[in-house]
Amino acid sequence: MSSSKPGVAGAEPLRKEVAGRRPWNRRHVLDTDDWSREEIETVLDQTRAMREILQRPIRRAPPLRGRTVILFFAEASTRTRVSFELAAKALSADVTNITASGSSVEKGESLYDTVRTLQALGGDVVVMRHASSGAPYFVAERTDAAVINAGDGWHAHPTQGLLDAYTLRDAVGDLEGKRVAIVGDVLHSRVARSDINTLLPLGARVTLSGPPTLIPSAWRCGQLPPGVTYEPDLDRALDGADAVIALRLQRERQETGLLPSLREYARVWGLTAERVGRMRPGAPVMHPGPMNEGIEIDAAVAHGTRSLIETQVTNGVAVRMALLYLLAATVPLEERV
Amino acid sequence: MERDRDLSELAIVGIRARGDALAARIQSAIRANEDVEVPLGAIDITLYRDDLTRIGYAPVVRESDIPFSVDGRIVVLVDDVLFTGRTIRAAMDALVDYGRPRAIRLAVLVDRGHRELPIRADFVGKNVPTAPGDDVRVHLSEVDGRDEVEVVVRELV
Known part of the structure; x- marks a missing residue:
């Protein structure tokens, strides 16, 4: 395979850039962490x-x-x-x-x-x-x-990050200066990582929130990329936010001992209508699916007027x-x- | 340009990026003269091009916008320059994905000849004889800030 090179990671120029054309030289889409x-x-x-x-x-x-x-x-x-x-x-x-x-x-x-x-x-x-x-x-x-x-x-889901960015921009306009809360099981979430990788270059800020056991330890200790903050209190993370992305609790990737019980998780970290009300008026609710309704998100929120979950699928x-x-x-x- | 019988079944669809501006001008001319609002649409033919694999880059796909049903209508396709006819072939293929027009007509500002497909315009603003290597550039005030047709003759080496 003569065409493969080390670090093939999508950066390999395939086509010469033509004046006035949009920049696109990717051969693969593996991760969006190095995208402009x-x-x-x-x-x-x-x-x-x-x-x-x-x-x-x-x-x-x-x-x-x-x-x-x-x-x-x-x-x-x-x-x-x-x-x-x-x-x-x-x-x-x-x-x-x-x-x-x-x-x-x-x-x-x-x-x-x-x-x-x-x-x-x-x-x-x-x-x-x-x-x-x-x-x-x-x-x-x-x-x-x-x-x-x-x-x-746990690494990346670049097409989810791109579709979330598209959906958000369509719903709230230019993302410059907008604050997006990403909440729940961040540790196991390739969606969270890919969302961060696409939202930050578009000018958005991200607030992560979730139980400390479900946040990567480096992030929990403050070693976060510029533009990202960790807020251990869900209500405070949602206060005035321009949008929220709820993450699926990935029970299949879960080691034991990270959570006391599902019921407690739902009570402390579940997205309820009352909590959604803390955001900026009309701020949308997103979820990558499939949802654990009643655990990380209430059915009333998932199917409510602010929900963009079906739009995300389209x-x-x-x-x-x-x-x-x-x-x-x-x-x-x-x-x- | 419009001698076409009943205006009620007429629609105008411009081919991006200059045919759509010309189409809007035709629509307003019909509005001024006949007091009829003819449905107006714009179509992007990028995904229907037959040379996508030859041009060496991915051209920008713009959004098509045909806010009416083309079924049973006489659709006048509008473009700036008619040359090989390949753009018009692509536009017709794209258009029939929206339904079955009763007829498709073609209106162009400039016909410069050198057809590669059996396509002929129904309405021509001006026939301009050119050599195959020449470049005909239409500038419209809506897109380019001025109205002008420029024929760039290939230098004879």
């Missing part, structure tokens, strides 16, 4: 055009005709996988699924062997989710396909269309292996 504001805005602007396609009588445009998108989900996911599938199909790509259960992954195939298979199948884009942080980097270095990280362990398809377009639509077909 301009790159994030390129994706968000394209997302707006993609959303219009989803509202047409025929929700399909042709730029990925003849391209294959392989969805490789080695960890349970419904909404993200379906979202990518709809996005790829709306751009006329062929879509193939490899899931962990029922595939050779379950029969003990190593990630390396799976990558060899993916490479042999000749997909143009591999969208992957994996329980191990960093797995998409491993794949990106060993395939000619563009790799999109759809969530790796916008997710459009954001993924924008990324698929930017990564795959203009690569010459003859460059493929």
Whole structure:
């Protein structure tokens, strides 16, 4: 694989920049931690055009005709996988699924062997989710396909960060100086990390709140990126906030001993209508889903007038269309292996 | 330009980024002369281009905006320059994703010739003979701050 280089991490310039064009030189989308504001805005602007396609009588445009998108989900996911599938199909790509259960992954195939298979199948884009942080980097270095990280362990979920930024900007306008509270199980949340990575370059400030056992220890001790603060009191974190993103309590990643009980968690950290009322009037409520209703968020809040949770799902398809377009639509077909 | 019978089924759709400004001018001309508000839309053809894999970068996709049903309407596509006809092919493909117009007509400000597809304009502002390598640039006050058509002739080396 002559094209792979160490630190392939998406920064490899693929296309020469043309004067007056939006900057876009990414070959992969693995993490947004090194993205510039301009790159994030390129994706968000394209997302707006993609959303219009989803509202047409025929929700399909042709730029990925003849391209294959392989969805490789080695960890349970419904909404993200379906979202990518709809996005790829709306751009006329062929879509193939490899899931962990029922595939050779379950029969003990190593990630390396799976990558060899993916490479042999000749997909143009591999969208992957994996329980191990960093797995998409491993794949990106060993395939000619563009790799999109759809969530790796505790590390990153870049498309969720981008769709949250798009949804927020659509709801509250320019994010410059806006304060977003991200609350709950921050420790296990790749969503929190990716949200921070996209919101900060757009000018927003982030207040994290959650039980100290569910905040990364360095962050709890004040070693936070500029623009991010930790507020151990949920009510104070919400006071005057411009939006809140509630995180799912990730019980499947939980070691024992981090929480006294679910009931106490719901009482101390659950997002109730009363708590939402502490934010700026009309400030929206978001959640990456799937929700534990009655634990981190009350049903009345999740389905209330301020909730953007369903809008996030719709916008997710459009954001993924924008990324698929930017990564795959203009690569010459003859460059493929 | 509009000698087309019944205005009630007419609609105008401009191709971004200059056809949409011209389309708006035609709409206001019809409003001034006939006192009729013809539905106006704008279409972006980027995702329908046949040269996406050849141009070496991802062109910016702008939002299309067709706020009416095209079903049964006579849709007049408007663009600034008609050249190879490939843009118009893309625009027609995009337009039929919105429904089934009764007819599609084509209005252009400048027809510079050198068609590569069997496409012909119904309404032409001006025919301008050019060489294939020339560059015809339309400037509109809405987009460029001035109204001007500029023909840049390729230097003979």
